[in-house]
Amino acid sequence: MTRVRARIAAAVALVLSAAAPATVGPRFAPWIAGTMPGEPETQVQRIDADTFVIRQSVRTNFEAPFLYLLFGRDRALLIDSGAGGLAIRPTVDRLIADWRARHGDRAVRLIVAHSHGHGDHHAGDAEFRDRADTAVVGLRPADVAAFFGIGDWPRAIGRYDLGGRVLDIVPTPGHEPAHIMVYDGRTRLLFSGDMLYPGRLYVPSDQIETFRASAHRLAAFARSHEIRALLGAHIEMTTTPGRDYPHEAATHPAEHPLTLAPSAIAALKKAVDAEGTPPTIDRQADFILYPVPPRPRS
Numbered sequence: 001m002t003r004v005r006a007r008i009a010a011a012v013a014l015v016l017s018a019a020a021p022a023t024v025g026p027r028f029a030p031w032i033a034g035t036m037p038g039e040p041e042t043q044v045q046r047i048d049a050d051t052f053v054i055r056q057s058v059r060t061n062f063e064a065p066f067l068y069l070l071f072g073r074d075r076a077l078l079i080d081s082g083a084g085g086l087a088i089r090p091t092v093d094r095l096i097a098d099w100r101a102r103h104g105d106r107a108v109r110l111i112v113a114h115s116h117g118h119g120d121h122h123a124g125d126a127e128f129r130d131r132a133d134t135a136v137v138g139l140r141p142a143d144v145a146a147f148f149g150i151g152d153w154p155r156a157i158g159r160y161d162l163g164g165r166v167l168d169i170v171p172t173p174g175h176e177p178a179h180i181m182v183y184d185g186r187t188r189l190l191f192s193g194d195m196l197y198p199g200r201l202y203v204p205s206d207q208i209e210t211f212r213a214s215a216h217r218l219a220a221f222a223r224s225h226e227i228r229a230l231l232g233a234h235i236e237m238t239t240t241p242g243r244d245y246p247h248e249a250a251t252h253p254a255e256h257p258l259t260l261a262p263s264a265i266a267a268l269k270k271a272v273d274a275e276g277t278p279p280t281i282d283r284q285a286d287f288i289l290y291p292v293p294p295r296p297r298s
Helices: 002-019 089-102 141-148 205-224 263-273
Strands: 042-048 051-056 066-071 075-079 109-113 134-136 158-161 166-171 180-184 189-193 200-204 229-232 288-292
Touching (some): 141 158, 141 166, 166 205, 205 288, 263 288
Parallel strands (some): 075 109, 109 134, 200 288
Antiparallel strands (some): 042 051
């Protein structure tokens, strides 16, 4: 009887371990989520000595976006400048000063780029416009394509060298016309913006075909590049599969991990390929494909 019970226990443990989601990508300490008194306006976590994640507190803006700072030998790339409601530059300047101090006070040019052109990703741009040795990339597809040398937008893949650290720039319009993903071959991380993250993936209903083409482009890129994990621009999902927070939630208790497994790319492609006319909300375990009415044309 003891042996039988032991075998049953082992079988149950095996099933549970197989069902549990694998931890992917970098391991992070719990993120600030509006649940603790005295929460700071930003939180920084280090992936490695040249790669940093900045989380903006939900107390400053309900979007609570994630920003990424990547250093090469000659340049540093800041992906997004935040949603406003705080001064983001002091945090960025402190990280750059610390990096320079560890590298013999090496000069490094800052490039402020964006996952896309929505306001919660470029509200801090004005803080950097008068900063020395800094370039702020424009928000239109033409601006992004010109800066990153993408001659055939959105079909071609751009490459940008930070100095011994070459990044791939993957055009992924649909959520927004100038949306990009940034792949770092050094860490094998894909910085996926608002197209793929643990949350509501908003797609204007008249842009479904553009979004679908981007999902196919992303899947093709993933087939030829080793991706360790995806890191997006928000967390809107809880740890309960398929359950998100209410819109503009003031706190995020029990947040889904920031990282998504590479398998999320295939799940997104399958979901968007299944969309009909009119498109409908598709609730997946780790994200929600969320069609919305067309945006007014400017």
